[in-house]
Each structure stands twice: as structure tokens, then as C-alpha cells.
Amino acid sequence: MRHSNTLPLIADHSTPLAWVAGRRISRAAFLADVRALARRLPAGGAHFNLCEDRYRFAVAFAAILLRGGASILPPNRARTTLSEIAERHPGAHALVDERDLSITIPVVPVTADGTEHAPNPGATPEIPTDQMAVHAYTSGSTGQPTAHSRRWSSLHAVTTQALRRFGLGTDGGTLVGTVPAQHMYGLESTVLYALLGPCTLLAERPFFPDDIRQALADHAPASLVTTPFHLDACLRAGLTWPDTARVISATAPLERDRAQAAETLLGTTVCEIYGCTEAGAVASRETARESLWRLYDGISLTTLNRERITVQGPQHPEPVALPDRIEREDAQRFRMHGRPADQLNIAGKRASLAELNRRLNAIPGVLDGVFIPPDPKQDGGNRRLAAIVAAPERSEAEILAALAETTDPLFLPRPLIRVDALPRSATGKVPRQLLLDLLDQHSQCA
Amino acid sequence: MEQEVARLIVDSLNLEEVSPEQIEPEAPLFREGLGLDSIDALELALAISRAYGVQIRSDDENNRQIFASLRALTAHIEAHRATS
Structure with missing residues (x-):
């Protein structure tokens, strides 16, 4: 029986939930897989959901919910990061589908592929609205990973808003992610649109442009859920693209000319989502034509003062302060003027510059060190962090290995330049121009 | 041909610290070897499609093998250039 304080685990649609290796997986078959995995899980608590395969991720996510627990989503898979998070969740298991993942957390292997026998699918399970569903961790700027937790009702609310905004609630179709x-963007836009809407997720994650083209062709017309980084690679690949239902982009700002080029190439609309870890997705725009962001229905902004604007919708128990510089146009629309300078974005992944510097200087033997953010004006995919380090006793390889313990590979510096001492000013700061000069000298020597 | 591909790797990935001759033909390109990652894989795939008209695919069973080393990558390009 449906209680007012519960919401269904999956929406009732006749469309398949997933494509797994070219096979159509019905919602009943998915539920059978979810129930089979749930029987192997401890009740309650929170568990790492590290499944790479999107179908297995969805099965693990739903099975954890069914057992009254929440999925832990780490910012990366570095060993120290995982152990730091695990300390906060005693009893956490790791649900994994890769054999060669070496972690110290107890592992529950996930092998679901939609072939679990389902004699009687039974009623759709209901999940309490206030049950914590996900703890999404970011690497944080304070030295410890920071949790952003969402209740089941909150995930329902944002998914309903997004399905309506993108017309996916009626169209459905396959999501190529x-x-x-x-x-968080991947969870909302490639898993929840399928669980709570009529969409069908694709278990595989296409990576190279030709993979993406093939997936879109196999399921045409499909929706492409991607990032400016991947979209840019597709634009440069010189391929002919199949009929596509829509393109959704997030994680980093998409340039208007890129959005226009993508619309021409794929013959469809490019929608960009605005969101942040703190509030989730809250607005969108059609970047080729619009510079203003439009809030999802039911969401509003409040100006507290010049520096501080909060957002609130049914998914937010309290108003959430937006981290970006926002200028309101009217009740439903706003301009975004950029992220705080501390926030780095490499290929759609975010990190705090202060936190990276802290990690670098925490390495034994590193006397002083500083990361240099890439030049935002540089074209192409090779936007890399560089670092300048004074560490007479440590080799470059040792420093990189120590950083890799806590840091996503995309944020490892290249080049890593060794110096005797950093050119710090009297106030202790390192002028950016001096760092750029050092970088310049370095590349001329190489 | 191997040296040509080595030059393509160094140029497309801006590997300032490495010269094409320094890339060991049998050494792994990713992680332990040159320390390349997913951004590099994508960039390299684009450079290979431009230079040789060969599209790299990750659903290819041999994907890990293709990027295993300079020699394996060169062999893959040669094979697919010949047949296409």
C-alpha cells in the first residue's frame, strides 16, 4: 500500500529500464536484480557504490535504498580518499563490478545483467521520503572530503523538474551518457531519469567520439548526456552524426559557439544544466540562443545581500547559498558570472586549488610547492595543472605517487617543475606572473 | 612508422619532458609508463583519426591492448589503415 510519506523506487512505465549489451531490460527484470542483490546487503547504513557499468550502478543504488541505506559516491577512487570517507561510515561495504579494484573496504560484487529470473515481479517497492538516498562527496577545500547528502524526496523532486524541462517525461528514449x-550530474541525468521517468539508460559508458556516435546511432534518436569536454572532442572528430533527440551538457560552462556548432552537427537542441554540489541541478538554458539561465519550475532565488543569493525548491529543506556569482534578471531567470577563483575544473571534474596545494605541501619531504591552474584561454583538451615544487630529497615520481594517493589522476601536475625555492614575495604569496615565467623557461629548456 | 607515432604522441599531448626517441616501444603508455590518463587517451584518439583516419573505439575488446605500448598502438594503426 502506498503511504503519503513514501515514494516509489521506480516509476511505472512500459518502456525498458536499460540496454545491457544490446539487450532490452524491462523494469520487472530490473526489480528482480535489485531484490536479489538486496538480499546480500546488510540493512541500513551507507555503502560505496563504485559500479562502473551504469546498469549495475542503478541496481546497486536501488538495492541499497531498498535495504534502508544510502549510496556513497566518492569524488575519486584514490586509496586515501576512500579510507577517509570510510572512517565516517562504519560498517560501509563497497559495491563493485570490477575484479581488479584493490580497496581495503569489504566488497560486495555486483554481477547483475538483467537475466535474474522474475516469476512474480510484485508491487513496486516504496521508499520513505525522508530516507537518506545518497552521500555525494567532494574533495572539499578544508582538507577533508565534504558530504552533500540528499533524501529520496529530494531526488524525486529534481528529477520531476528536469524531466518536465527537457520534455523527457513524455518522450523518454535512450540516454547515452x-x-x-x-x-551527481551523472546520477541525476543518466540514472534517475530512467528510474523515475520513461527513459532507458545505456549500461555502457561510451568514451571516444566514435563510441558515442555508435551508441547514438544504435538507439536513434537518443539523448546525449555529456560535458563540454566530450562535446568538444565530438566536434573535432570529423564524423557524421546520427539523428539525435537532444544534447544535455553540464559540469563546466559551454561556450556559445561550441553549443551552436554542436546543434548544427547533431541537428538538435543543446541544453545546458546549471547546478552545484550544494544545491544539485536548479536551472537550464539553450546555450546556442540564451545567455540567461531559467530556474526549474518550483524553484526560486532569494537575495540576502550583494554577495549572497540562496536557492530553494521542494528538494531543499532549507535555502541553499549558491557558490557562484549570480545576477538576477527576473523571478525565473539569472546570469552566472563565474565560479570563485579557487574552484578548478579539469575535463568536468572539480577540485579546490587550496586543497590541492595543501595536499602537495603535506607530502613528507616537500618544503614548498604550489599548483598553477591552466590558462583558461588555451584551446583543446590539454588544459593541465602544472606545479612548482621545492623538495630536494624527493624525486618527481615520488611526489606524483604521493599525490596520486589522494588526488584524481586528472589533477596530477604536468609538468612538475623542481626548484630550490619558490619565488615568494614578502607577504608569502607567489605572484602568478613569476610562476608563468618559470613555466615558460621550463618549456623552452625542454 | 613507430617513430612517427611516437612523434604524434609527444606533439598531441605536449609532453615537454619526453622526446619521441625516449618512448620505449614495449613500455606501457598509461599509468606506470608515461603516466597518461583519460584526457590524454581522448586527445591521442583525435590526433590518430586526423593523421591516419583510424577511429579508436573503447568497445573494441582489444582496447587495453591497443594503448598497451607504442608498438601495440602502431600495429593497430597499421592494421586498420590497411583494411579501411
């Missing part, structure tokens, strides 16, 4: 399900 290039973003990992562990990213």
Missing part, C-alpha cells in the same frame, strides 16, 4: 554515475 559519457559522465560517470558517481557524479
